[in-house]
Amino acid sequence: MISSLRQPSIAISGSDIVFGKRHATLIPPQSFLPSLVSEKSHRFVVSLKKPLHLACIGVGNFGSVKNFETEKSFEKGDLVKCGAYEADRSEVEDSGTPSAAAKKVKIGIYFATWWALNVVFNIYNKKVLNAYPYPWLTSTLSLACGSLMMLISWATRIAEAPKTDLEFWKTLFPVAVAHTIGHVAATVSMSKVAVSFTHIIKSGEPAFSVLVSRFILGETFPVPVYLSLLPIIGGCALAAVTELNFNMIGFMGAMISNLAFVFRNIFSKKGMKGKSVSGMNYYACLSILSLAILTPFAIAVEGPAVWAAGYQTAMAEIGPQFIWWVAAQSIFYHLYNQVSYMSLDEISPLTFSIGNTMKRISVIVSSIIIFHTPVQPVNALGAAIAIFGTFLYSQAKQ
Ligand code: 3PG
Numbered sequence: 001m002i003s004s005l006r007q008p009s010i011a012i013s014g015s016d017i018v019f020g021k022r023h024a025t026l027i028p029p030q031s032f033l034p035s036l037v038s039e040k041s042h043r044f045v046v047s048l049k050k051p052l053h054l055a056c057i058g059v060g061n062f063g064s065v066k067n068f069e070t071e072k073s074f075e076k077g078d079l080v081k082c083g084a085y086e087a088d089r090s091e092v093e094d095s096g097t098p099s100a101a102a103k104k105v106k107i108g109i110y111f112a113t114w115w116a117l118n119v120v121f122n123i124y125n126k127k128v129l130n131a132y133p134y135p136w137l138t139s140t141l142s143l144a145c146g147s148l149m150m151l152i153s154w155a156t157r158i159a160e161a162p163k164t165d166l167e168f169w170k171t172l173f174p175v176a177v178a179h180t181i182g183h184v185a186a187t188v189s190m191s192k193v194a195v196s197f198t199h200i201i202k203s204g205e206p207a208f209s210v211l212v213s214r215f216i217l218g219e220t221f222p223v224p225v226y227l228s229l230l231p232i233i234g235g236c237a238l239a240a241v242t243e244l245n246f247n248m249i250g251f252m253g254a255m256i257s258n259l260a261f262v263f264r265n266i267f268s269k270k271g272m273k274g275k276s277v278s279g280m281n282y283y284a285c286l287s288i289l290s291l292a293i294l295t296p297f298a299i300a301v302e303g304p305a306v307w308a309a310g311y312q313t314a315m316a317e318i319g320p321q322f323i324w325w326v327a328a329q330s331i332f333y334h335l336y337n338q339v340s341y342m343s344l345d346e347i348s349p350l351t352f353s354i355g356n357t358m359k360r361i362s363v364i365v366s367s368i369i370i371f372h373t374p375v376q377p378v379n380a381l382g383a384a385i386a387i388f389g390t391f392l393y394s395q396a397k398q
Helices: 014-018 065-070 099-131 135-155 166-192 195-202 205-215 223-241 248-271 279-301 304-318 321-344 349-370 377-397
Strands: 002-005 010-013 035-037 043-045 052-057 081-086 163-165
Touching (some): 099 135, 099 166, 099 195, 099 321, 135 166, 135 279, 163 166, 166 248, 166 279, 195 248, 195 349, 304 321, 321 349
Antiparallel strands (some): 002 052
8 A cells, every 4th residue: 555645844764654653853954965874774854845655565554644643553563564765646646635726736837837947948058059069068067057056055055955875876876877868969969950850859758668668678568558659650750751951960869868868767766766855856966966977078079179169159159148048058957857857746757748748849839930940841740740649658658
């Protein structure tokens, strides 16, 4: 049985739950940096924002921790296993309580903010890349900006710093490698092709997810899920072959980004069980680690000499405004990702993927309008088929 819990800032030890002790202690003041606890602890901190599920396997009616005090007492031996893990959001969505409407409004606000921030990011990102085609540096700057923003937020206590241990960073590492590859690949793609084309190809991510799960993890899916891949793959292929400004690096960048983000999601899901860092702080830690991974590669691939020369050219062509574009793409990159991770705290992965598809539609349409991207009717048809396929996929997965 699985119970969900949203609660104030309290720390609960795993053993307290297993053995029925009923006390909670306040979290002591923390340093602004995520603390590194080298020894493994059996305590876990319940985050303010993270919905936490307590899974009881092998018992009858354990009840939710919210109602823990009123539950009938149970024997120690009744509990075979009790573990806490990052919420599978699908189970916290439909409460049917009076607060459900407020929650829907909150999720609506998250979605609108996420899409708006993403549209702004994509526009400034493309403007920067048009004037300064160094995607490895601009990717690094977006991560650096987000990391700096979060370090300042923790230092000034605007945001509560997460409590992390070495194990946390170890499990985060493969996630960060995949995030870094996916981020750089998408930026390289956008430096070579229209923003709309990158996002059309990126709408094929569910196909990568199913294929990786099927052929690498050995998972099987209902037949409708496989069938939904036909319009996704067919639509992307049609859009690619009819793209007026097709570029192989741009195409491959979007494909690699899709693959990397599928692995990021798999590692994320596997690695974060039992952790209770809020979505916002989880993304902050991911940015910091990705920045550390990416920086040496960015220097090796492009390097300061190329960057300096490119900067002179961009300043000569655009003027000081160019600096603001770089700042905007970096800040909005962090903000849209932060909001998307915060909304992941509230919704199921399925709802999230539908939201992500809607986001791509906003980006594709707005970027075509803003950059006057030439689109042939058959190209638009391919994009529409691919996006329709992602909706079929999300229905088939239900
Ligand atoms: C990036 O730079 O990381 C990509 O633009 C990410 O795109 P997505 O968040 O829309 O998948």
